[in-house]
Amino acid sequence: MSTAYSLPSGGSYTLTTEVEFAAAHRLHGYDGNCARLHGHNWRVVIEVTGQTLDEVGMVVDFKVIRAQAREIAKRLDHAYLNEVPPFDSVNPTAEHIAAYFHQALAAGFDTDAYRVSAVTVWENDRSAVTFRP
Numbered sequence: 001m002s003t004a005y006s007l008p009s010g011g012s013y014t015l016t017t018e019v020e021f022a023a024a025h026r027l028h029g030y031d032g033n034c035a036r037l038h039g040h041n042w043r044v045v046i047e048v049t050g051q052t053l054d055e056v057g058m059v060v061d062f063k064v065i066r067a068q069a070r071e072i073a074k075r076l077d078h079a080y081l082n083e084v085p086p087f088d089s090v091n092p093t094a095e096h097i098a099a100y101f102h103q104a105l106a107a108g109f110d111t112d113a114y115r116v117s118a119v120t121v122w123e124n125d126r127s128a129v130t131f132r133p
């Protein structure tokens with residue numbers, strides 16, 4: 001069997017990495033126990049897609065993605081989300097949190113070589129929302 005490897009001429013690479021934060025929230029207009037104050041250990045899974053590799057052989061370092069995501073998560077960590085903009089005026093559902101992370105990440109991160117292709121927010125081990133632009 002040959003061990004030869006040639007760089008693919010097409011295709012794309014999707015990187016996946018995640019950060020976490022702990023925060024409380026309550027859902028306005030929700031008919032159920034989630035209308036009451038409660039908390040989650042939120043997991044934010046970020047996907048970045050690119051077609052080209054740098055000289056090291058990476059689309060972008062996972063550490064770079066996580067550093068940016070941690071900056072965003074820091075504002076929300078150990079907070080009551082309903083008091084932190086934009087969630088003081090936008091219901092802090094997993095949908096809005098996923099879209100918020102995508103918007104904040106993409107603004108400082110997307111380049112010609114790669115972009116944030118999805119953000120998934122896990123509220124617990126069972127339930128998650130994925131936002132794709």
Ligand SMILES: Nc1nc2c(c(=O)[nH]1)N=C([C@H](O)[C@H](O)COP(=O)(O)OP(=O)(O)OP(=O)(O)O)CN2
Pocket residue numbers: 027034038092093094095123124126127129
């Ligand atoms: N589409 C969405 N549905 C729900 C959201 C949400 O953000 N988007 N959020 C909640 C609550 O925040 C709730 O804390 C999480 O709900 P769930 O996964 O159902 O977790 P529970 O442990 O509360 O589930 P039980 O069935 O009560 O055990 C609700 N829905």
Ligand SMILES: [Zn+2]
Pocket residue numbers: 025034038039040123
């Ligand atoms: Zn909740």
